[in-house]
Amino acid sequence: ENNAARDVRLAVVAGDGIGTEVVEQGLLALEAALTGTDVRVSTTDFDLGARRWHTTGETLTDTDLDAIRAHDAILLGAIGDPTVPSGVLERGLLLKLRFALDHYVNLRPSRLYPGVASPLGNPGDIDFVVVREGTEGPYVGNGGAIRVGTPAEVANEVSVNTAFGVERVVRDAFARAAARPRKKLTLVHKHNVLVHAGHLWRRTVEAVNAEFPDVTVDYLHVDAATIFMVTNPSRFDVIVTDNLFGDIITDLAAAITGGIGLAASANINPERTTPSMFEPVHGSAPDIAGQGKADPTATVLSVAMLLDHLGLPDASATVEAAVAADIAERASLGGRVRSTAEVGKDLADRIAG
Amino acid sequence: ENNAARDVRLAVVAGDGIGTEVVEQGLLALEAALTGTDVRVSTTDFDLGARRWHTTGETLTDTDLDAIRAHDAILLGAIGDPTVPSGVLERGLLLKLRFALDHYVNLRPSRLYPGVASPLGNPGDIDFVVVREGTEGPYVGNGGAIRVGTPAEVANEVSVNTAFGVERVVRDAFARAAARPRKKLTLVHKHNVLVHAGHLWRRTVEAVNAEFPDVTVDYLHVDAATIFMVTNPSRFDVIVTDNLFGDIITDLAAAITGGIGLAASANINPERTTPSMFEPVHGSAPDIAGQGKADPTATVLSVAMLLDHLGLPDASATVEAAVAADIAERASLGGRVRSTAEVGKDLADRIAG
Ligand SMILES: CC(C)[C@H](C(=O)O)[C@@H](O)C(=O)O
Numbered sequence: 001e002n003n004a005a006r007d008v009r010l011a012v013v014a015g016d017g018i019g020t021e022v023v024e025q026g027l028l029a030l031e032a033a034l035t036g037t038d039v040r041v042s043t044t045d046f047d048l049g050a051r052r053w054h055t056t057g058e059t060l061t062d063t064d065l066d067a068i069r070a071h072d073a074i075l076l077g078a079i080g081d082p083t084v085p086s087g088v089l090e091r092g093l094l095l096k097l098r099f100a101l102d103h104y105v106n107l108r109p110s111r112l113y114p115g116v117a118s119p120l121g122n123p124g125d126i127d128f129v130v131v132r133e134g135t136e137g138p139y140v141g142n143g144g145a146i147r148v149g150t151p152a153e154v155a156n157e158v159s160v161n162t163a164f165g166v167e168r169v170v171r172d173a174f175a176r177a178a179a180r181p182r183k184k185l186t187l188v189h190k191h192n193v194l195v196h197a198g199h200l201w202r203r204t205v206e207a208v209n210a211e212f213p214d215v216t217v218d219y220l221h222v223d224a225a226t227i228f229m230v231t232n233p234s235r236f237d238v239i240v241t242d243n244l245f246g247d248i249i250t251d252l253a254a255a256i257t258g259g260i261g262l263a264a265s266a267n268i269n270p271e272r273t274t275p276s277m278f279e280p281v282h283g284s285a286p287d288i289a290g291q292g293k294a295d296p297t298a299t300v301l302s303v304a305m306l307l308d309h310l311g312l313p314d315a316s317a318t319v320e321a322a323v324a325a326d327i328a329e330r331a332s333l334g335g336r337v338r339s340t341a342e343v344g345k346d347l348a349d350r351i352a353g
Numbered sequence: 354e355n356n357a358a359r360d361v362r363l364a365v366v367a368g369d370g371i372g373t374e375v376v377e378q379g380l381l382a383l384e385a386a387l388t389g390t391d392v393r394v395s396t397t398d399f400d401l402g403a404r405r406w407h408t409t410g411e412t413l414t415d416t417d418l419d420a421i422r423a424h425d426a427i428l429l430g431a432i433g434d435p436t437v438p439s440g441v442l443e444r445g446l447l448l449k450l451r452f453a454l455d456h457y458v459n460l461r462p463s464r465l466y467p468g469v470a471s472p473l474g475n476p477g478d479i480d481f482v483v484v485r486e487g488t489e490g491p492y493v494g495n496g497g498a499i500r501v502g503t504p505a506e507v508a509n510e511v512s513v514n515t516a517f518g519v520e521r522v523v524r525d526a527f528a529r530a531a532a533r534p535r536k537k538l539t540l541v542h543k544h545n546v547l548v549h550a551g552h553l554w555r556r557t558v559e560a561v562n563a564e565f566p567d568v569t570v571d572y573l574h575v576d577a578a579t580i581f582m583v584t585n586p587s588r589f590d591v592i593v594t595d596n597l598f599g600d601i602i603t604d605l606a607a608a609i610t611g612g613i614g615l616a617a618s619a620n621i622n623p624e625r626t627t628p629s630m631f632e633p634v635h636g637s638a639p640d641i642a643g644q645g646k647a648d649p650t651a652t653v654l655s656v657a658m659l660l661d662h663l664g665l666p667d668a669s670a671t672v673e674a675a676v677a678a679d680i681a682e683r684a685s686l687g688g689r690v691r692s693t694a695e696v697g698k699d700l701a702d703r704i705a706g
């Protein structure tokens with residue numbers, strides 16, 4: 001007996017490169033996890049990404065967006081292709097989804113699963129989550145350039161930060177920290193240089209801390225944060241940071257916990273006025289696309305986050321446990337590399353139990 | 354017989370926290386390295402930093418700046434103190450020096466010396482240099498905020514990038530790459546999101562590549578660059594990047610090569626119309642200031658960069674070799690921790706030979 005919606009409409013944006021391959025396995029895992037529950041998922045495939053752009057010149061139309069809005073959640077594979085000018089799909093599709101659907105909490109957990117090889121010699125226990133702001137900062141697209149291509153070109157990028165936007169994500173991060181055993185929140189910014197944005201973030205964290213007095217707060221400049229990521233990642237519990245710093249440190253966080261093949265993420269609208277979006281942190285990896293080489297684990301872990309969001313914590317835990325068990329046995333494969341579909345099947349089998 | 358200036362006027366800005374301690378040892382190393390050469394260095398101490406600000410409210414006056422300009426180079430310790438509001442000294446002193454003196458090449462070598470413990474399990478050979486742009490990007494101080502402290506606050510930061518500024522630093526980076534055995538240049542940016550600035554950087558690298566056809570160029574998004582820093586740092590030879598990305602990845606680069614206690618840097622004006630500035634990458638470390646605990650090695654390595662800049666490559670190599678030898682023997686100290694002055698004396702003795 002749980003509070004989950006009984007009929008879940010899932011928008012599927014497989015996207016580019018390895019996106020299709022990993023999403024297929026993610027859906028198998030989802031199906032396996034829902035077996036025996038009273039939740040049925042119906043999926044709608046959205047043809048978005050490089051192929052669509054080449055065919056129609058469109059990235060994400062209002063019609064697409066309206067159709068996606070009519071869903072309860074989105075599963076996204078990967079966006080980006082070398083045949084499309086850089087930024088067109090990223091800004092016009094992926095970021096447009098995050099911004100239009102007001103995904104202001106970009107949640108990126110980092111956990112070093114037993115059996116995973118970290119590039120760190122002595123990684124220790126790693127189990128933290130980055131709450132990356134998703135709708136502001138240098139990602140707003142408020143840049144511009146003049147005299148492009150001439151020696152007098154000036155190209156600007158504007159990072160926009162509002163009390164409204166910072167406060168809501170900081171409050172979300174505090175709530176997550178308060179719900180964890182260590183109750184620790186680290187603000188990552190660069191307030192000694194980006195003084196206006198940085199001080200807004202700092203003041204906001206100080207103010208919201210009053211609502212969560214049992215959460216311990218500290219602060220790191222983003223440059224120092226990258227040092228601790230490799231020298232003492234156990235120090236982190238919940239990190240809250242802006243869109244760009246969050247982008248950077250979550251790739252690093254993925255690297256120290258075994259690579260982006262394992263890193264899941266959720267783009268959440270906590271008010272649930274729009275569908276939240278679940279996607280692996282990795283990109284479209286065009287170099288290995290279509291070869292069955294991609295690791296679908298990050299997508300399957302993103303499905304676990306989706307299940308949690310749908311109010312199915314037990315199903316979510318089952319998926320996570322299946323991934324942990326699969327990972328723990330990888331060493332015993334004796335170097336044999338499984339295909340995308342094989343990993344997906346192994347995971348789905350474990351989930352089905 | 355070399356082309357070095359015979360009389361070198363060195364401006365010394367010891368600054369805050371451990372700055373005084375490490376600069377003292379850097380000067381001893383400099384003295385030792387110059388013994389037997391016909392170069393004499395005269396130093397002028399500048400009282401800049403937290404104490405000066407508390408006493409006078411000043412960070413760096415026009416008079417200070419004019420006096421510093423009358424020198425051939427600057428040795429800087431560290432700037433920043435918890436008793437001064439964040440940003441005041443960083444923007445008003447350290448960055449003001451870099452900007453006013455047009456230090457557009459912020460050079461930060463990363464080398465894993467034999468005997469140094471890297472946090473990476475399998476670091477491989479690490480020997481690269483980051484050419485960080487020093488006078489543009491989000492560091493220009495073109496931000497601002499309205500309705501500060503109210504729920505309607507908006508705080509913006511503007512990253513300014515010009516063809517003029519990008520081209521000169523990119524050309525410098527190409528020249529450095531061309532002079533190295535591997536002749537490889539990696540541009541690090543985020544042109545799929547920061548499309549205006551990013552495309553200016555990318556076009557510039559492509560254009561300047563024509564002048565250096567034997568240099569191989571590749572590109573990494575800054576997030577991906579942090580992954581390679583921990584999974585395959587040997588892939589890097591010369592990196593060119595903007596001011597903020599350079600700040601972030603050079604701290605990470607320092608971490609994987611044994612920590613910021615060893616990371617040197619040079620803020621260079623290649624036209625030599627102003628004094629260049631040599632400083633360790635680390636900060637003022639107020640927590641250990643005044644205790645003789647700081648490692649002066651980064652400052653001594655910055656002195657090696659200063660010697661190189663003064664046209665004394667042999668003296669520079671002697672200092673570097675002394676550091677390498679000292680580091681190689683650290684393991685044999687059996688855990689005994691030397692004081693700042695002890696490390697400084699050991700290095701100076703080695704340099705004196
Ligand atoms: C593809 C790119 C636009 C995206 C980002 O920068 O947010 C990616 O790096 C990520 O972290 O999800």
Ligand SMILES: CC(C)[C@H](C(=O)O)[C@@H](O)C(=O)O
Nearest residue numbers: 192193223433443447600634
């Ligand atoms: C102290 C700070 C302003 C400075 C910077 O951000 O450049 C420091 O981090 C550095 O890397 O030299």
